[in-house]
Amino acid sequence: MSEISIILERISKNYHTQTDEILAVKDIDLSIKKGEFISLVGPSGCGKSTILSMISGLFPPSEGKIIINGQEVTGPSQKIGYMLQQDYLLKWRTIEENILLGLEIQGRLNEITKKHALYLLDEMGLSSYAKAHPNQLSGGMRQRVALVRTLATNPDILLLDEPFSALDYQTKLKLEDLVVETIRKHQKTTILVTHDLGEAIAMSDRVVILGKNPGHVKKIIPIPDELRDPLPFITREKSEFQTYFHMIWGEMDNDE
Numbered sequence: 001m002s003e004i005s006i007i008l009e010r011i012s013k014n015y016h017t018q019t020d021e022i023l024a025v026k027d028i029d030l031s032i033k034k035g036e037f038i039s040l041v042g043p044s045g046c047g048k049s050t051i052l053s054m055i056s057g058l059f060p061p062s063e064g065k066i067i068i069n070g071q072e073v074t075g076p077s078q079k080i081g082y083m084l085q086q087d088y089l090l091k092w093r094t095i096e097e098n099i100l101l102g103l104e105i106q107g108r109l110n111e112i113t114k115k116h117a118l119y120l121l122d123e124m125g126l127s128s129y130a131k132a133h134p135n136q137l138s139g140g141m142r143q144r145v146a147l148v149r150t151l152a153t154n155p156d157i158l159l160l161d162e163p164f165s166a167l168d169y170q171t172k173l174k175l176e177d178l179v180v181e182t183i184r185k186h187q188k189t190t191i192l193v194t195h196d197l198g199e200a201i202a203m204s205d206r207v208v209i210l211g212k213n214p215g216h217v218k219k220i221i222p223i224p225d226e227l228r229d230p231l232p233f234i235t236r237e238k239s240e241f242q243t244y245f246h247m248i249w250g251e252m253d254n255d256e
């Protein structure tokens with residue numbers, strides 16, 4: 001896990017509205033290794049979603065550049081999968097038809113890619129729901145389907161923008177374990193945006209703390225191997241977990 005997968009080089013973003021100009025983030029430098037799992041945490045408005053959107057190629061930074069696997073990002077790429085708080089499943093399609101949507105849009109749906117998508121659905125424990133419709137599933141199940149749809153296109157990089165925040169606590173903990181297990185198994189490079197510090201510590205290799213006005217990197221906290229566990233649930237149980245929680249909380253509290 002030494003190759004650099006994503007490089008943000010002094011990126012800034014200005015939003016222009018009809019009446020105003022907002023400097024959302026300024027001079028962000030960050031390198032993420034292949035296969036690494038990092039979390040972005042920070043107060044509301046510090047630019048977490050803006051950073052993800054720029055990495056995904058939705059819009060370019062106003063200054064600086066983003067390099068993914070050696071190439072500058074100039075627009076959306078099939079190498080990137082994006083998962084959001086809302087699952088955006090199409091209610092008139094079956095679960096199977098939903099998980100194949102990305103492949104269909106990319107013109108890559110064939111017997112092999114379909115088999116892989118169904119395999120992922122099985123891995124998430126949902127194969128018996130293939131012919132069901134989204135309204136027959138719980139919130140946690142729907143987010144698992146959304147993850148399968150994201151993974152089905154086989155992206156190298158996953159951008160997760162608060163994917164668990166609408167779920168109840170128990171479902172969220174279970175899903176964190178499942179997601180980490182799946183992502184590590186399939187060796188994806190992952191960036192998670194979350195307001196839940198515990199989630200960030202339990203799931204990540206490093207936690208990037210952002211400050212605001214404008215958004216900037218305040219501190220990067222590596223999570224030590226002794227604390228990390230293949231299952232985030234176990235990490236949360238360890239005594240050192242609280243130490244890290246308070247350390248990161250303290251950094252966030254003391255916002256500049």
Ligand SMILES: Nc1ncnc2c1ncn2[C@@H]1O[C@H](COP(=O)(O)OP(=O)(O)OP(=O)(O)O)[C@@H](O)[C@H]1O
Pocket residue numbers: 015016017022023024042043044045046047048049050051
């Ligand atoms: N399309 C837009 N037009 C104008 N300003 C925007 C736009 N999108 C975001 N902003 C501003 O940019 C700043 C960063 O917003 P962003 O949504 O990236 O922050 P965030 O950290 O993801 O916030 P939250 O945690 O509340 O989701 C904020 O001041 C926000 O008001």
